Amino acid sequence: MGPVREVLVRVAGLVFAAAYAAFIVSVYARQPRTVQQLASGMAASVGAYRVDPVNFQEGLRFFRADQFIEARAAFERADPARQDAPTQFYIAYSFYRQGWGRLYHDDPLYRQGLEVVDRAIARAPGGRLVVPDPNLQMHTADELRAELQRGLARELSDLSPMKVFAERK
């Protein structure tokens, strides 16, 4: 092997090892649960990942009809790698709306919503996520996160009878 070719091989090897190590670290950080999520994550890392628009629209339709379980199933199909911040936002919003109650909130659903909205924030560029959907009353992930946290908090104001008149957002 000539000296130039040897240098090329060694440099290419370094680049390859760095890329492969970065991929493995990203897999451990993302923790994909299925082979499909793993493959989608790989596609996302090279910028080739796209949300399925048909399933996304179907999810939106279910969401607006208050069919939250069906909506989440459609959104999960649309974004199997859980890489798309707006889709994750809608999933978190569905947990909020399903868990909201005039007399009490469903804590397990709120906790799941909080987990998903944190993921949405993590996926959003710069951590800032705005969804300009006129059917929603909260348009940013920060508002949704705060609302979920308020719902999980135990306060004296929870006993206020005025809470009965609160509206779902």
Add this chain to the structure above:
Amino acid sequence: MTRALPPAREAFVLPALFLTVAGAGGLRVSPAGGAMSFVPPPLITLVLAVLLLGVMARAGLLIPSGLLGDHRTGLENANGVVVLLSLFAASAQLFTCLTPDAGVLRLIFNLFFLFLLWNTLAAQPDRTRLLRSLFVVFGWAYVVRYVALAALADPQAGWTRGMLTVRLEGASSGPIAGEATAPLAGYVAFATVALYMTGLGLLPRPAPSAAVALVATRAPDLLE
């Protein structure tokens, strides 16, 4: 001191093998549903990996001067560092792969590895003997973790489970709980161990004169 490694092997093959082991070693597959998770190396496996690399260096299986040194160019040293780092990561994750995830069994496995490596360090084996020894140790751990313990936890395992239960009767004060693993995890672990051992076999070898000198100090009976 060492036979020079072909550049492609040092730059591509060894890092690819060891990084694959490092990645696959932490893979866990849930027996219920098949959900995957990736376990980072626990601290004890880092200690075991350091000890293992020390044993390899003492036995001449890992020759640091074959990968790093003033006699090599900066680029060659960079490749050598990558091989060493990936070997360390692979060693740590191989222990993660072969050790149960929790409970007393995890403690027993870790102590077993610790004492065995310590013993091997004291015995000062040569390269070939260390390779054989590691093959037996990792092979034994694989069989216990992915065959015996999986069978104990599997109610469908039938005669295998019955045989193990009878064998272990009296060996402990209570029933020994197995650890359920998905079949896929066993296949991945097998490939992981095989890749690791292949990588070890491809590490730089000592030059013949150096090898004779090494054997003369470590195992003089072989030269008789």
